[in-house]
Amino acid sequence: MKVLVTYFSQTGNTEKIATVICEEALTTNESDISKLEKINMDDLSGYDFIFIGSPLHAGNLAAPVQDFLNRMQPVPGQKIAGFITHAALAYPDQDMEKFTEPIKNACRKNKMEYIGCFDCQGFLTEELHEMIKKRQGLTDEQWAERLKQMAGHPDAKDVEMARSFAKKVLA
Numbered sequence: 001m002k003v004l005v006t007y008f009s010q011t012g013n014t015e016k017i018a019t020v021i022c023e024e025a026l027t028t029n030e031s032d033i034s035k036l037e038k039i040n041m042d043d044l045s046g047y048d049f050i051f052i053g054s055p056l057h058a059g060n061l062a063a064p065v066q067d068f069l070n071r072m073q074p075v076p077g078q079k080i081a082g083f084i085t086h087a088a089l090a091y092p093d094q095d096m097e098k099f100t101e102p103i104k105n106a107c108r109k110n111k112m113e114y115i116g117c118f119d120c121q122g123f124l125t126e127e128l129h130e131m132i133k134k135r136q137g138l139t140d141e142q143w144a145e146r147l148k149q150m151a152g153h154p155d156a157k158d159v160e161m162a163r164s165f166a167k168k169v170l171a
Ligand SMILES: Cc1cc2nc3c(=O)[nH]c(=O)nc-3n(C[C@H](O)[C@H](O)[C@H](O)COP(=O)(O)O)c2cc1C
Pocket: 008, 009, 010, 011, 012, 013, 014, 015, 054, 055, 056, 057, 058, 059, 060, 085, 086, 087, 088, 121, 122, 123, 124, 125, 128
């Protein structure tokens, strides 16, 4: 099977997960990894399985990922899985269902098979700290606690879970 791992990442969290998924895919498949911006849409039909990664931006997949999904061409039978990183510790299942809707829609439209989505926490870039702290009305103490909790994500456990996800969906 030929596998592509493609992702959008501004601060490296989603890229870290992409690298692990590709490492896992390479154990049993021919696999490529590429930033979304570098993908030539015409080359996608050469893959049997595509992993698409995105950070969560204001409760949605990042705009370049949504644009990419909208531009995908039909490749009947091609398998698609997602992976998402977000600053929140975790989201309820119904929220994750909503976030993955653009991936599922692209699959429905293009007769591709949606396989599932992995998600984990990713550290929030420093420029956004003040804004999020203010928006959520957190005290300095609460914010310090939040930062401590976010630090280091995606961490070793997140990485192992991403690896297991890749192994399972590729099996
Ligand atoms: C513009 C913007 C909006 C964001 N909105 C959310 C959000 O709605 N929920 C959330 O949990 N994290 C949000 N985040 C945090 C990112 O999803 C998180 O830090 C992610 O791991 C970043 O991935 P990257 O390092 O691959 O860019 C946002 C980040 C940015 C830059």
